[in-house]
Amino acid sequence: MKLLAITTSEKPSLWIFGYGSLVWKPDFKYKRSKVGYIEGYSRRFWHGDNFHRGDKDVPGRVVTLVEDQDACTWGVAYEVTDSQMEESLQYLNVREAVLGGYVTKMVEFTPREKYQGSLLALVYIATSDNPIYLGPATPTEIAAQITICRGNTGHNIEYLLRLAEFMRLYCPEVEDDHLFSIEAAALALVI
Numbered sequence: 001m002k003l004l005a006i007t008t009s010e011k012p013s014l015w016i017f018g019y020g021s022l023v024w025k026p027d028f029k030y031k032r033s034k035v036g037y038i039e040g041y042s043r044r045f046w047h048g049d050n051f052h053r054g055d056k057d058v059p060g061r062v063v064t065l066v067e068d069q070d071a072c073t074w075g076v077a078y079e080v081t082d083s084q085m086e087e088s089l090q091y092l093n094v095r096e097a098v099l100g101g102y103v104t105k106m107v108e109f110t111p112r113e114k115y116q117g118s119l120l121a122l123v124y125i126a127t128s129d130n131p132i133y134l135g136p137a138t139p140t141e142i143a144a145q146i147t148i149c150r151g152n153t154g155h156n157i158e159y160l161l162r163l164a165e166f167m168r169l170y171c172p173e174v175e176d177d178h179l180f181s182i183e184a185a186a187l188a189l190v191i
């Protein structure tokens, strides 16, 4: 069987999609980034965090993705090439998988500039079978938990406010009732 060798001038690269702390703090080197979305998932503050924004006694709440065929989640896709690929994957494996309980999946990412075409991206998702998965709660309950938690990386409320700030700045046209209702409830508790 003849194998068609497809050679391009493009170097091998990998796209990594962030939708939580990765949108405001990737902390790995990348070639370029694009704001856009993935379809079929909602972003929810349903995952526990006993390292970065909480501890073993009082876990914080961070975001994960839950399947929802009618939804889409906005974030940032980062392109890593050459040595950046190994470096970013090694770093994220510790930050996301080992310390965060996330697993990886490939999803289709659509840039805001749709003419650029969609692309496959790696995403870190925490599933409900994860031991520190917390699951659904009301915005008030989630906010109350977030306002009292802090971990090795900082206060849980910083995580919430920076994600809300990213969405306002970079995706002002996007409605995210879950995120902004939790933000409003948390601010009402601390101000």
Ligand SMILES: N[C@@H](CCC(=O)N[C@@H](CS)C(=O)NCC(=O)O)C(=O)O
Pocket (backbone or CB within 6 Å): 017, 018, 019, 020, 021, 022, 023, 025, 048, 049, 052, 053, 062, 063, 064, 095, 096, 099, 100, 101, 102, 123, 124, 125, 153, 159
């Ligand atoms: N996988 C999501 C969520 C990532 C996330 O928030 N992970 C936590 C690990 S539990 C983290 O990196 N936290 C760092 C921080 O809170 O600054 C993303 O793509 O942004």
